[in-house]
Amino acid sequence: MSNPLSDLEKADVYFCIGTNMTECHPVAATRMKKALARGSKLIVADPRYIKLAEMADLYLPLRVGTDVPLLLAMAHVIVRENLIDHKFVEERTTGVDEYIEHVKKFTPEWASEITGVPAKDIEKAAILYGAADKASIYYTLGITEHICGVDNVQSLSNLALLTGHLGREGCGINPMRGQNNIQGAGDAGAAPNVYPGYQAVTKPEIREKFEKLYGRELDPERGITKVTALETSGNGIHAMLIDGENTLVSDPDRVHSEHALNSLDHLVVIDIFLTETAAMADVVLPATSWGETEGTLTNTERRIQRVRAAVTPPGESKPDWEILTMLANAMSIPGFEYDSPKEIFNEMCSVAPIYAGVDWDMVDGGQYQWPIPYKGHPGTPRLHEDGFTNGKAVFKVIGFRDPAETVDETYPVWLTTGRRLQSYHTHTQTGRASGIEYLVPEEYLEVHPDNVKKWGLKDGGWAKVVSRRGEIKIKVKSTSRSPRGTVFASFSFAETPVNILTGSGYDPNTHTAEMKVTVVRVEPL
Amino acid sequence: MVTMQGLRELPLVDSGVKKTRSVCGYCGVGCAVDILSKDDHIIGIQPAMDGPANLGALCVKGQFAYDYVHHPDRLTKPLVRREDGKLHETTWEEAIQVAADGFRNVSQKYGREAIYGVASGRTPTEADYLMQKFIRAGFGTHNIDNCSRA
Numbered sequence A: 001m002s003n004p005l006s007d008l009e010k011a012d013v014y015f016c017i018g019t020n021m022t023e024c025h026p027v028a029a030t031r032m033k034k035a036l037a038r039g040s041k042l043i044v045a046d047p048r049y050i051k052l053a054e055m056a057d058l059y060l061p062l063r064v065g066t067d068v069p070l071l072l073a074m075a076h077v078i079v080r081e082n083l084i085d086h087k088f089v090e091e092r093t094t095g096v097d098e099y100i101e102h103v104k105k106f107t108p109e110w111a112s113e114i115t116g117v118p119a120k121d122i123e124k125a126a127i128l129y130g131a132a133d134k135a136s137i138y139y140t141l142g143i144t145e146h147i148c149g150v151d152n153v154q155s156l157s158n159l160a161l162l163t164g165h166l167g168r169e170g171c172g173i174n175p176m177r178g179q180n181n182i183q184g185a186g187d188a189g190a191a192p193n194v195y196p197g198y199q200a201v202t203k204p205e206i207r208e209k210f211e212k213l214y215g216r217e218l219d220p221e222r223g224i225t226k227v228t229a230l231e232t233s234g235n236g237i238h239a240m241l242i243d244g245e246n247t248l249v250s251d252p253d254r255v256h257s258e259h260a261l262n263s264l265d266h267l268v269v270i271d272i273f274l275t276e277t278a279a280m281a282d283v284v285l286p287a288t289s290w291g292e293t294e295g296t297l298t299n300t301e302r303r304i305q306r307v308r309a310a311v312t313p314p315g316e317s318k319p320d321w322e323i324l325t326m327l328a329n330a331m332s333i334p335g336f337e338y339d340s341p342k343e344i345f346n347e348m349c350s351v352a353p354i355y356a357g358v359d360w361d362m363v364d365g366g367q368y369q370w371p372i373p374y375k376g377h378p379g380t381p382r383l384h385e386d387g388f389t390n391g392k393a394v395f396k397v398i399g400f401r402d403p404a405e406t407v408d409e410t411y412p413v414w415l416t417t418g419r420r421l422q423s424y425h426t427h428t429q430t431g432r433a434s435g436i437e438y439l440v441p442e443e444y445l446e447v448h449p450d451n452v453k454k455w456g457l458k459d460g461g462w463a464k465v466v467s468r469r470g471e472i473k474i475k476v477k478s479t480s481r482s483p484r485g486t487v488f489a490s491f492s493f494a495e496t497p498v499n500i501l502t503g504s505g506y507d508p509n510t511h512t513a514e515m516k517v518t519v520v521r522v523e524p525l
Numbered sequence B: 001m002v003t004m005q006g007l008r009e010l011p012l013v014d015s016g017v018k019k020t021r022s023v024c025g026y027c028g029v030g031c032a033v034d035i036l037s038k039d040d041h042i043i044g045i046q047p048a049m050d051g052p053a054n055l056g057a058l059c060v061k062g063q064f065a066y067d068y069v070h071h072p073d074r075l076t077k078p079l080v081r082r083e084d085g086k087l088h089e090t091t092w093e094e095a096i097q098v099a100a101d102g103f104r105n106v107s108q109k110y111g112r113e114a115i116y117g118v119a120s121g122r123t124p125t126e127a128d129y130l131m132q133k134f135i136r137a138g139f140g141t142h143n144i145d146n147c148s149r150a
């Protein structure tokens, strides 16, 4: 997130796209509601009439996968109405002329055809966002889990640059992270393109620094992404170490993931339960869980906080850091002489410039948001206030392409997937928490009442859902939250493996799986 | 299930209830919480009124979904797959040895590029840091990713 969570109370206009914030991030939504009560305006763009839409001043029910045309047309209106922040654009960006020429082609009427949103509402949204003094954008996986995920995010960035809604209180582009420590995993360099602190692996001076630190030669080019690794399992990749992630049920195209893991010579899984993924491993190493482990987490606003152990872990389970230290030592990998998470965190701070100004003891109270470039620096709640790290921000010209699959006669229905309030990701945690289980007893498919009738289904009855990749059996729930012609299911439960159906394509830039859009047909059972 | 009302009224000093300041483990908002435990069991979660990200707020997930910590299905011993094709409980020494040998064999047979690491978006950052260091310092590649791309 470019801005701190406290800014959720400070915008005049909120543009929430592809985020059911009330369900996924309720505490964040509560802060925004305070501002709405004071008269701030809310625009919600989502294929489903989600809870957040009920609070919206303007709801844009866009067709699944059509975020880019919507955003192009909004930019068109902002240019046409001259809601451009000329000073900001002049001083802090480049490439605006080409961008303005580009968006002139994309009228609200054009976008209306593709998105299904009335042209008048696209205009209203653009003017609300563009004319506001303080306007902020919030988005979640909805917008990144499409085949054009990077295009979506860059389209949002273009809107913010054009209107100068960046680097100020109540503005910014703010992704809401799903899992609690996705931010920390990225910060730590657990990615094929960057070392700790987002330092590019392709930069020679960075590589030399880490070669000295880690005591060996390091490849000058990027590694492969997890998606590619799964695709080349048994044919390039032959061993995997997986930490605390139920790869099998949380990946789209489950059949493919299962096959991939089966093709490995050697699979080692560290986890707290014998998940579907762990059950396929050659070695399973039991880890301590939340509430039993000391460490740090970094939240969606880049705030570094401490987690602490309250109770003793069961049996012989050990913290992840200790397991990895043992494994590295057994393989004689140098530099794993750790006795505590404190030493590890402090090492990371010394190699990642964005963490350079803190250490374990300093983050005790959770007051720091990175970057903290040097000792004595107060941290950075709001990014881009005094400029961009790489000089000027660049407008990116984004075209429009269709999702990998579109509806046809055999598969006439859009299926979108997501997650629900009570259940967390793939069910390994909340699925076993008795306090939650009674709230969502089982998975169901949300279908508009008109479609329930037309397709011969029954509310509460069983349906068969068929996609190009497989079929599943699932219970039907009749609800007008789903638009006609689109059905919704979450991917929380291994027992109803919705992911068997999904997985039609990947974003060519980030390899984010397209989880939100699949075409299917629904039949009564 | 202990109610929030009940939790607030618990006399913390005399009842043997311990409070541990931590952060909710569910989503990226990162609400600060106090874990309430008694006899080495978590019995409740309270929002931390001075939590910088949540200012005393907490949602239904953060409040109630901690029972999994004490669930009977938790893994308590390392497991290795034996000749019968099944996973069996074993010692840490053996499990680590088998895990390490497997990586070494694959590296010798197919080259160091044949090994891949997937870090978690749920573990503390220290685990993610060590995962990437294990791959980079161990094999010299950047064959490491986390689940945000999945």
Ligand code: SF4
Residues within 6 Å of the ligand: A025, A026, A027, A028, B024, B025, B026, B027, B028, B029, B030, B031, B054, B057, B058, B059, B060, B061, B062, B063
């Ligand atoms: S309490 Fe709710 S909003 Fe806060 S971190 Fe936990 S899951 Fe997220």
